[in-house]
Amino acid sequence: MKTAGFRDFLYPALFGIFLLVAWQLFVRGLNVPSVLLPAPTDIWAKLITSLPTLYADFVQTFIRAVIPGWTIGSLAGFLVALVCDRFAFLKQGLLPLGNLAAALPIVGVAPILVMWFGFDWQSKAAMVVVMTFFPMLVNAVTGLQASGHLERDLMRSYGATWFQTLLKLRLPAAMPFIFNALKINSTLAMIGAIVAEFFGTPIVGMGFRISTEVGRLGLDMVWAEIAVAALCGSAFYGLLTLLERGVTFWHPSYRR
Amino acid sequence: MKTSSGIRGGSVVPVTVIVLLILVAWYIAAIFMNTVVAQPRIDAAGGGFSNTLSISWGLERPIIPAPHQVVQEIWMTAATVAPWETKSLVYHVWVTLSSTLLGFALGTLLGIALAIAIVHVKLLNKSLMPWIIASQTIPILAIAPMIIVVLGSLGLTGLLPKSIISMYLCFFPVTIGMVKGLTSPDPMQLDLMRTYYASTEQVLWKLRFPASLPFLFASLKVAIAIALTGAIVGELPTGAQAGIGARMLTGSYYGQTVQIWAALVAASVVAAGLVYGVGGVERLVGRRLGSQA
Numbered sequence: 001m002k003t004a005g006f007r008d009f010l011y012p013a014l015f016g017i018f019l020l021v022a023w024q025l026f027v028r029g030l031n032v033p034s035v036l037l038p039a040p041t042d043i044w045a046k047l048i049t050s051l052p053t054l055y056a057d058f059v060q061t062f063i064r065a066v067i068p069g070w071t072i073g074s075l076a077g078f079l080v081a082l083v084c085d086r087f088a089f090l091k092q093g094l095l096p097l098g099n100l101a102a103a104l105p106i107v108g109v110a111p112i113l114v115m116w117f118g119f120d121w122q123s124k125a126a127m128v129v130v131m132t133f134f135p136m137l138v139n140a141v142t143g144l145q146a147s148g149h150l151e152r153d154l155m156r157s158y159g160a161t162w163f164q165t166l167l168k169l170r171l172p173a174a175m176p177f178i179f180n181a182l183k184i185n186s187t188l189a190m191i192g193a194i195v196a197e198f199f200g201t202p203i204v205g206m207g208f209r210i211s212t213e214v215g216r217l218g219l220d221m222v223w224a225e226i227a228v229a230a231l232c233g234s235a236f237y238g239l240l241t242l243l244e245r246g247v248t249f250w251h252p253s254y255r256r
Numbered sequence: 257m258k259t260s261s262g263i264r265g266g267s268v269v270p271v272t273v274i275v276l277l278i279l280v281a282w283y284i285a286a287i288f289m290n291t292v293v294a295q296p297r298i299d300a301a302g303g304g305f306s307n308t309l310s311i312s313w314g315l316e317r318p319i320i321p322a323p324h325q326v327v328q329e330i331w332m333t334a335a336t337v338a339p340w341e342t343k344s345l346v347y348h349v350w351v352t353l354s355s356t357l358l359g360f361a362l363g364t365l366l367g368i369a370l371a372i373a374i375v376h377v378k379l380l381n382k383s384l385m386p387w388i389i390a391s392q393t394i395p396i397l398a399i400a401p402m403i404i405v406v407l408g409s410l411g412l413t414g415l416l417p418k419s420i421i422s423m424y425l426c427f428f429p430v431t432i433g434m435v436k437g438l439t440s441p442d443p444m445q446l447d448l449m450r451t452y453y454a455s456t457e458q459v460l461w462k463l464r465f466p467a468s469l470p471f472l473f474a475s476l477k478v479a480i481a482i483a484l485t486g487a488i489v490g491e492l493p494t495g496a497q498a499g500i501g502a503r504m505l506t507g508s509y510y511g512q513t514v515q516i517w518a519a520l521v522a523a524s525v526v527a528a529g530l531v532y533g534v535g536g537v538e539r540l541v542g543r544r545l546g547s548q549a
Contacts, residue, residue: 093271104528116319198492199508
């Protein structure tokens with residue numbers, strides 16, 4: 001088991017290194033102008049020298065917009081799911097709309113939100129809230145129905161109240177679904193915050209930096225920003241996966 | 257989780273009630289949110305309840321337009337203007353739709369090809385799969401401007417750059433769904449194929465591919481929805497020439513709120529139509545394969 005875990009790590013790592021080397025050789029070997037595609041070493045050099053700028057962008061986009069928006073949106077989706085669970089009528093009405101909303105291009109709300117909440121991080125956080133609300137609603141409602149009939153009957157035979165059943169049976173059973181939504185939302189939140197910055201922003205932020213540096217053809221800076229964004233996104237996702245493993249340790253997919 | 261399960265018979269009443277409630281809330285919100293702009297005019301008109309309603313719901317540049325204003329804008333720009341003029345909403349929807357469909361087709365092909373490779377080559381499963389997942393942690397929509405500019409300087413302009421962004425977003429759900437679908441035949445069936453002395457290719461076409469169709473269509477519904485999102489965002493950095501995204505951008509530059517909302521509603525209708533269309537193809541294919549449903 002231990003060696004398999006190591007191999008699971010080794011193969012993708014080797015493939016990644018192969019990609020980076022191939023990229024470097026391709027750019028250097030064919031003399032691709034850095035306006036089109038900078039070499040990994042150039043990007044690394046830029047990344048090291050412009051850390052303060054990258055950090056400021058990270059704070060503006062990730063700490064001020066992504067994290068609060070993701071928290072509020074997911075929490076709101078979860079609370080509405082609880083209310084839906086209590087009132088069947090609301091569930092029947094909202095769930096089809098929630099499913100429909102998953103298919104809609106919600107990023108389109110960005111210009112409206114920028115108009116309502118101003119150029120600064122508030123409008124970006126609002127965008128993230130809107131984007132993360134529906135996936136959580138739909139998943140949490142599904143998750144709350146995931147516990148089996150037998151288990152629910154058992155709780156009733158114990159004389160458990162609605163709240164006790166929720167806390168001790170149905171919430172734990174819903175956790176895999178809720179974590180699924182949290183993970184989906186982590187990537188959606190990054191996208192929402194960055195895209196909202198295209199519609200107006202103060203002079204800081206990942207989306208702002210990317211669009212201005214593209215205009216100035218500073219592609220090494222753009223790639224440095226992408227590297228930071230990918231790192232943040234992966235770390236966020238990875239953290240959630242770890243947390244999920246801790247909370248839903250009982251789930252069949254983690255059994256050994 | 258299917259993206260769109262449609263509205264089933266039992267939920268027509270609740271959905272209608274909720275939609276009506278949303279519309280009522282929208283109208284009420286329009287009164288209060290537009291106060292800043294509307295109040296001076298209401299006072300000038302002499303106040304009163306009917307003046308408040310007619311002015312808050314009829315502003316030229318409202319903070320939030322009333323639903324009927326949005327419908328009116330859509331009617332004005334879609335039905336009264338020739339569809340090939342740049343003023344027409346139909347023209348912009350077509351621009352976005354064409355790059356969505358091209359990106360969707362490319363992404364689906366790439367996704368299926370990757371899934372077939374992953375299922376058949378064991379080494380790829382271990383090495384490629386994590387990178388396919390990692391590729392989606394890069395917020396592609398954020399690099400969209402760069403991709404558009406880089407492809408533009410390579411001489412690729414117009415439809416293709418936007419489609420490539422759609423493709424990049426599309427292929428992921430297709431690959432994930434198809435890997436699951438192609439590996440869904442159980443060992444008994446695979447063993448049966450082996451006793452028939454079927455080649456790998458025959459197993460793929462006669463067993464794995466038909467078995468994967470439900471997974472494929474579930475993925476395609478997700479994929480076509482994000483393809484549309486990709487195409488819309490792809491239009492933002494091109495300097496707002498044409499398309500639904502461009503309508504939104506020009507609307508936000510010039511404070512034309514109604515235009516933004518009209519573009520948004522148009523995009524939603526297109527999205528719902530596309531997902532519904534994929535569902536229709538699914539039913540057709542299902543009938544051809546003799547499914548009972």
